Amino acid sequence: MPQPAQIGALTDELVASITNFSPSTNAQAFKHAKDLAARGLRGYQYGRTNQFDVRAKLDGFDEKFRVLNRDDLANALLERLKELDKVSTKWTPETLSLLLQLSDRPVEKSNVDDLELLKPPQSPSPLTWAEIIADDPLDEEGIWESIDYAAESSEDEKDYRKREKARASEPTPSSSFTEEDSHLDPESYVIPIQKDALLDIRKEQFWRHPAEHQAGGALAEGNHAAKKSASEITELQMIREVLFMLAGLPTTLYTIDTNLREFKINTVFTLGHVVSLTLDDLLSDLGGIGTQIYRLRKWTGNNPPIPLFQTFEAAVMKRLAQFDSSLAGLQSRYLNPEVPVSVSLLELHNEVRGFAGPILQLATLVVAVMPTLSENPFLYLEALFERTSLAQMMSDVGLFQFFARIFLDCLQPYLKPIRIWMEHGELGPDNETFFVFMNDKSSEAASLWHDRYAIRRHLNGELHAPNFLHPAALRIFNTGKSIVFLKELANHHKYTNIAQDEPRLDFETICGEAESLPFAPFSELFGSAFEAWIGSKFSLASTVLRQKLSSECGLWEVLDTFRIVYLGADGSLLQDFADLVFERMDELDSNWNDRYLLTELVHGIYGAVLAPGQAERLVIRRSTTKHRGRSVKGLSAVVVDYNIPWSIANIIQKSSLQIYQRAFGFLLKVYRAKYLLQKVSWNDIQGLGDDSLSRLGLKMRHRLIWSTDVLRTYLTETVFASSTSQMEEALSAADDIDAMAGIHTSYITRLQDLCLLSKNFSPIYQAIMSLLDLVVDFADAHSRRPNASASLAKVQTSQQKRDARRRKLRDRRRSIIPTRQNSSDDGSEDEYDGDAESSTSHDAATSESLYKIQEQFDRLVPFVVAGLKGVSRAGGESAWEMLAERLDWNFKVRCS
CATH class of the missing domain: 1.20.120.1900 (Gamma-tubulin complex, C-terminal domain)
Incomplete structure (x- = not known):
């Protein structure tokens, strides 16, 4: 067995024995672990780019532009390649390869006029005498008189010394400093420290106090032994600590258990006008809210490698930012009130419970789907879809809009491979989240429709796609194959503008702009909108293909x-x-x-x-x-x-x-x-x-x-x-x-x-x-x-x-x-x-x-x-x- 193959087989066994991942049941996680292991075992990590391959791809771009009647774009590319050859370095192939990989449909998205923005600003024109004279005319008195360029004599030196002595004999201006000022004490200008005020400030900073204080009543009775007691603080201070805790900041009123990722109450601090049991129950409820939001914040820092998860994480971070904005509004109301405000911890609890409801349900959803995301990457989309439908049935307008917008935001990255497949008949590299894959690349054209591409399914035979897309999966699959078929018939260049009439898939298009709940179920509204979205691509491709088969193919x-x-x-x-x-x-x-x-x-x-x-x-x-x-x-x-x-x-x-x-x-x-x-x-x-x-x-x-x-x-x-x-x-x-x-x-x-x-x-x-x-x-x-x-x-x-x-x-x-x-x-x-x-x-x-x-x-x-x-x-x-x-x-x- 060749050495690379042997290393690959040993790497598979190593990953399987350590991680217990199986390539048949958990292909994505197994592949990711194998790549990490292969990087460590590889003799070198980075290989040089094939410069001939890069040049061939650029020539292919030039030919493609000219075939598609984009000679202006081809000429611009050729001109810059010639300029680049004059200043080429050993890293030029790598740079060009990176640019080629970053390119995205240059024929459609490139505009030659934009190159004018890259030109450096023109250098200023050289200064001329006409401009100098215009600014400073040479009409001063004596400017045109002759000058004696003879060597200086000793008399000139004497005249210079006389002028210096005369300048030194001139009186200096008077100073504001007097002799009386020399007897002043500088310390008299220093403001003395107000020790009482400093003590008051330190007293307000209750988190600096030790947990143990001497009780005044014990001293009055003559008991000089130290005794533990609660530290009483104001309700405003407690509200400030609660808001800090909800924002995920470190506080003294709450301590963070890093293992369990939860907030625990510091019972040292209390309110004098509230029963301790009632206060503990209120603070515990607020701490539970903060714990769920804190876990959600920690989840957003995982940096997932899959674009679908990245979009979900970005959507969660956006809602956390909105929640933090609401907290900032509460802090501003208590910090700089424009009108008199009643300081009430119970009122704060009710307000936080009101606007934190959607984010708490989102946190519950994340906790539920996190363990199975590696096996079913679409579970969070299905859960968001179900939560949206459930919120509509509960007639909760705010919760419905909250989850519907998150669902539609997270759906957009999944629509991207669908759009590329339906418009261009292409599959992204190593896109295991898409339910279409190339089954047999070397299949004959006679079996293109039936053998070259296939639908990815789970071991139980279920379609590898979100369940709300199952009814439309076959039409998506057939539309992409129709485009591939048209490419084989050399007619695809006529239909590259399919996406121009693509309907939008956002909240306003599906549910309307009204602030009330739609009358139709969300599943039907989404299904109808998605069918229209697919139909904008499916109808044209299938119609053109059927016409070609009937008229040209016989x-x-x-x-x-x-x-x-x-x-x-x-x-x-x-x-x-x-x-x-x-x-x-x-x-x-x-x-x-x-x-x-x-x-x-x-x-x-x-x-x-x-x-x-x-x-x-x-x-x-x-x-x-x-x-x-x-x-x-x-x-x-x-x-x-x-x-x-x-x-x-x-x-x-x-x-x-x-x-x-x-x-x-x-x-x-x-x-x-x-x-x-x-x-x-x-x-x-x-x-x-x-x-x-x-x-x-x-x-x-x-x-x-x-x-x-x-x-x-x-x-x-x-x-x-x-x-x-x-x-x-x-x-x-x-x-x-x-x-x-x-x-x-x-x-x-x-x-x-x-x-x-x-x-x-x-x-x-x-x-x-x-x-x-x-x-x-x-x-x-x-x-x-x-x-x-x-x-x-x-x-x-x-x-x-x-x-x-x-x-x-x-x-x-x-x-x-x-x-x-x-x-x-x-x-x-x-x-x-x-x-x-x-x-x-x-x-x-x-x-x-x-x-x-x-x-x-x-x-x-x-x-x-x-x-x-x-x-x-x-x-x-x-x-x-x-x-x-x-x-x-x-x-x-x-x-x-």
């Missing part, structure tokens, strides 16, 4: 081909093809089913009737069969194949072609039986000699013809014509390929059952095949007679010209032979006796064959009739009952 032409070729809709064409095949078959040549000759035969017969290009898709395939001789089962060696286009193969699957071929084989065998019966003429049966034998032959011929006609009528009219018309009508009204494929699959299944081709009907089908083989025996019984007419001789030929020549030669031979018999006594007598013996022996064989045929016919028909009636009465098709009645009617009439 769906109806293919169905017409199947109806004409396989189902015998044009009986004359099928009769021509069958007669030519039967003639080759009657030649007793082993190469009668040569696929090249029969393929040319099919093209010649059906080419003028089918749509252009359809006949060329028909190919005869020679199949091996164990049935030899003249049995109708030998026709199974002729199989008509059709090369289905890949786009149509997603509707008419290749497995359905076998049912068409078997139905065609059944019909061809019925045609074979009727073909042989037509070769047995009235004169052939009358020439048997014995009247009873002739009546038996006529009787069996009539019964066999009736049976074959009933079977052919049943197949062509009752089964093929009616079922096909119903199928085509349903296909024209189908919404998408999935519905069309389902309709055709149901049609094929029903066609297989009506033709008795299913495994459950095998005994009845085999009995019918034996009944058709009786026709072959009946024809063979008459063809063995030496005096058989020319119609039976035609069974042994394949071409009409050869048959005509043989009839002429046979007639000549018969006209000459009797003349020779009359001219010779002995010879004619011998020949006559030999013919008589031969005729007698053949009549005996024919009589035996006819009686056997009658016996088997009397046994097979009741069996087929009973079987058809049994399956029809057991909940089957009424057509079986009709077929049984028609077969049984002829049988009863002839037997009576």
Whole structure:
């Protein structure tokens, strides 16, 4: 085993043994733990970016922009890449790779005009003399006088010293400091400390006091021992501590148990005018509120890696901020009251209980769903949906709006992969929260709709999606596949603007802008809005795809081909093809089913009737069969194949072609039986000699013809014509390929059952095949007679010209032979006796064959009739009952 594979296997075992995660039940957590372990075991953490891959992606962007008629964007990209090549460094590929990964639909969202904002400001123009003179004109007095640039002399130095002395002799300004000020004490300007005021301030800071105080009453009584007592504080101080606690800040009135994450009351502090039990109960209730909110605050700091959880966390943090804003309003009212305010802890409790109700229910919801979020990442969405519906039933307007808005905010990130899938047919990388995944990336285009993508489900078979989205999951799945299908048809560039008419999914759109509860249930309101949201994408994609399949891919032409070729809709064409095949078959040549000759035969017969290009898709395939001789089962060696286009193969699957071929084989065998019966003429049966034998032959011929006609009528009219018309009508009204494929699959299944081709009907089908083989025996019984007419001789030929020549030669031979018999006594007598013996022996064989045929016919028909009636009465098709009645009617009439 290669080293990377071995390390990967060992890493899987290590993660499974330590974390007890299973990749089948908890794939997300297992993958996250494996990634963490793999980073520690890896020799290096960061690999260099493939610069050639980056360059290829940029070239791909350039080509894509030009194909989509965005030459301005392509030119701007090319120009900046050239500028970047001049200042390129070794980290340039990494930078470009990061920009490529951050790009989001540049064709739609990029605007070349925005590049003007990135240009640096223009540098100021150079300063000119004209600007200088304009600001400071050179018109001062003496500015244009000549200057003596000679070296300085000693006289100049003397003049300079004189000027310095004169400047030093000038009197200095008077100072405000006097000599009296020099005797002042600086400490006299220091304000003395007011120790009483400082003590009052420290007294107000009750949290600095020790927990133990000396009781004044104990000192008055002379008890000097230290004794524990409560510290009395004001109600305003207690309200301030409660508000701090509710905000999650550390307080002295409450202590935080970091293990249990709860607030506990510090019983040292009390109110002088409140009973301790009442105060403890009130503070405990407030502490319970603070505990739930504190746990909710701690939960928001987990930084979950999944975007769905991040959005939920952001929504919770937003509601906590609103709660903190309400607390700040209370603090401001007590800190800087604009009007007189009554300081009441009980009133504060009622107010906090009022506006903290929704956040407390949210905290309860978070505690309930947290343990199972790793297994079911949509549980919080389902819980929010249920809480919203419950709040509506309770007629709580505030709670309903609170949870409805959170639910719709948290739903938006889940709509993003749905939107990308329905608009572009793309799946995000490693997005295990979405219920669509790529099942087989290498699947053929012919199985794109059925095999390439699949719906993710849990182990119990439940859909891996929120339960309120289950009714629309299939439409979402089919819309994305329709876009992928259109991409394969190279037409997707016409429909990239699907999202322009997308309706909004927010609270105002779903529930209205009124501050009251909506009359309709929230589940129905959301379902209707979500159906409209999906319909804005589904209708266009499915409509365009159906039009392309009908107009460009030739769906109806293919169905017409199947109806004409396989189902015998044009009986004359099928009769021509069958007669030519039967003639080759009657030649007793082993190469009668040569696929090249029969393929040319099919093209010649059906080419003028089918749509252009359809006949060329028909190919005869020679199949091996164990049935030899003249049995109708030998026709199974002729199989008509059709090369289905890949786009149509997603509707008419290749497995359905076998049912068409078997139905065609059944019909061809019925045609074979009727073909042989037509070769047995009235004169052939009358020439048997014995009247009873002739009546038996006529009787069996009539019964066999009736049976074959009933079977052919049943197949062509009752089964093929009616079922096909119903199928085509349903296909024209189908919404998408999935519905069309389902309709055709149901049609094929029903066609297989009506033709008795299913495994459950095998005994009845085999009995019918034996009944058709009786026709072959009946024809063979008459063809063995030496005096058989020319119609039976035609069974042994394949071409009409050869048959005509043989009839002429046979007639000549018969006209000459009797003349020779009359001219010779002995010879004619011998020949006559030999013919008589031969005729007698053949009549005996024919009589035996006819009686056997009658016996088997009397046994097979009741069996087929009973079987058809049994399956029809057991909940089957009424057509079986009709077929049984028609077969049984002829049988009863002839037997009576």
